Amino acid sequence: MTRSWRRAAAAPLLASGFRPFYLLGALYAPLLAVGGIGAFLGIVDLAGSLGPALWHGHEMLFGFATAIVVGTLLTALPSWAGMPELRGPPLAWLTAAWLLGRIAFWAAPWLPPLAVALADLLLWPLLAAVLAPALWRVPNRLYRLLLPILLALVAANLSYHAAVLAGDVPLAQRALHAAVWTLVVLFTLKGGLLTPIFTGNALRELGRGEQARFLMPLEALALLLLLGLAVADLAGAPATATGALAAACALVHGVRVARWRGWRVADQPLLPAMHLGFAWLLIALMLKAAADLGSPVPQAAWLHAFTVGALGMMMLGLMTRVSLRHTGRALAAPAPMRAAAVAMFIAAALRLATTVHGLGPWAMTLAALLWAAAFVVYLVRFGAVLVAPSLPRA
Secondary structure, X not given: OOHHHHHHHOOHHXXXXXXXXXXXXXXXXXXXXXXXXXXXXXXXXXXXXXXXXHXXXXXXXXXXXXXXXXXXHHHHHHHHOOOOOOOOHHHHHHHHHHHHHHHHHHOHHHOOHHHHHHHHOOHHHHHHHHHHHHHHHOOOHHHHHHHHHHHHHHHHHHHHHHHHHHOOHHHHHHHHHHHHHHHHHHHHXXXXXXXXXXXXXXXXXXXXXXXXXXOHHHHHHHHHHHHHHHHHHHOOOOHHHHHHHHHHHHHHHHHHHHOOOHHHHOOOOOHHHHHXXXXXXXXXXXXXXXXXXXXOOOOHHHHHHHHHHHHHHHHHHHHHHHHHHOOOOOOOOOHHHHHHHHHHHHHHHHHHHHHHHOOOHHHHHHHHHHHHHHHHHHHHHXXXXXXXXXXXXX
């Protein structure tokens, strides 16, 4: 290892997983929004072989969302599961794998599809190979549930690229839907662990009560219903069956979320965004039920409620909390990030209204710009923090 490589590997940017991946994810959000708008309007050619909608869907999931999810996992698992933290050269290689995939996708019109696939397929298998041995040694076996989630994302991305190589649009759509359902499961598992714990901590500090008691039967039922809905939807089960499962999911997850009493910490920093993320999840499940049970609601409505509303709000909340907590700063929501959360909420509502009521390209464009603006605000506020050494902790 050369001296310059050692210096680069020891840089603050590679001291923790959230630093490079949050930075790159926040940088990628506006690029993805502008590129996606340009592709939909026919201004630029970023479509590859299967059209701009699938290009946009893949990069939202396996480009942008992947960066934030990987950064969060690599930071949360050492803190919560006691695993060694990934830093230095191994973290640099994972970051390079993400970058290689993005470069390949933007150059897809000029590259062979197989080259794009090989470049893009590197990250999740590498991550699974890095995390699997450590997760298997963690005393709490519940953390092993991450392994099938990681493998499901590997399989979804592999299926997508197989569809591109075969020119099979329906298969590519199913692959992206499988990735969305996998993220829904990850969202409910990990977000459903962190949100009530953070809420309970705030309730105790404020003298407003205790954390909701963990009920394994309720958690297991919520997970099983969600898995059943995902499998039924991907398998093409009758709409009445998936609609009933979605309604049951909305009911059970509604009970689960209500037990956390998020309204009691609505005046506290950082927590409202996480609870609003779960509110959007419930909206997504109800929209899925309505669409499948005969309502004129489009199927895309629940997808946008989850990807823009639920994921967007939760990402902003967690990115802010992690960036403050893991760089030695106080957990106080900066005013710009409160504005970013408002922009994200409006973006989700506008994107949903565009899908349901057909408001037109202007509304979709405005929603995309508001979504991107929320992450630009994060970048302006925390970009320098991510590349600087952490402050000493009290």
